[in-house]
Amino acid sequence: MSVDKKMYVLVVDDFPTMRKIIRNLLEQLGFSNIGEAENGADALRKMRDTAHKFGLVISDWNMEPMTGLQLLKEVRADNGLKATPFIMITAENKTENVIAAKEAGVNNYIVKPFNAATLKSKIEAVLGPIG
């Protein structure tokens, strides 16, 4: 079964350029409902306040006032959000980072710089074939 491309995807990054790049790549993959947040706190607020549920979160790590890892932990601790698929996309590429993210419950991890094929394959690994 293919991924529902009408699902809401939340892109979280403090660099507007990176949000735009990920958004454009997601649109190329066929996703049409894409939201943006500029840090973890902004993302958490949007996830809690928006009427619709996000089917996927793609988040940077290094942001203020709430990092991607903190956001992930908050999401996993929230009964209403805990099942949300979460992909970390970051320049933090040390082993301890990946382990920390895994322990916090990340579904996949992309290291920047990345390419469109990597983004697609990681989304498919989490959600299933995009088609």
Place this chain on the structure above:
Amino acid sequence: MNQSVPKPTEGKLLTREQVTSAITTLMSKISTQSTTVHEKVVQELFDLAAQIDALYAELSNIQPSNLKNGEIKTAHDELSAVVQATSEATFLIIGEAEKLEKLSKDLPEAGRQAVVDSVTRIYEACGFQDITGQRITKVVRTLKTIEERVDALIQTLGGQRPSAAADERQGDEALLNGPSMPGQGISQDEIDKLLGF
């Protein structure tokens, strides 16, 4: 009289006066015993005190003030401007790539796919701005730390904050300052007006 030798608190140097006082106190204790060895030790301590005094004077006269007032701040601002400028340029590149992607919808399938593939490569390549931005931000943070340490050093050396070091370049050389910081310099329109174009 029993004078105690001052000890530096964590993260803070002794002042010049405190160092001198500490050595003088130490010497007064040793000099009460008049052996040849102790006289040598006292002389060594006097020499050491003189050298420390000279070092403090040299530091306070030259390096810290220049670093504090000029170079570090300039480097900090220049790097922040690099992040801003590359961000704006990258946004522009992505915006133009988006236009090409939309225009490609009117092309035959083979041509359309080729354009989309190229646009995708452009998006991927534009990710450099995020990476360079993060690296520069780290450097800016380091500079900030150095600036704070230098500030503390200046205060330790007497709290003097001399004015910025004068630019000693002359003639054409003095005109070479690189791009202006945002808000400084004048616009193309202002240049045209100035030149009467």
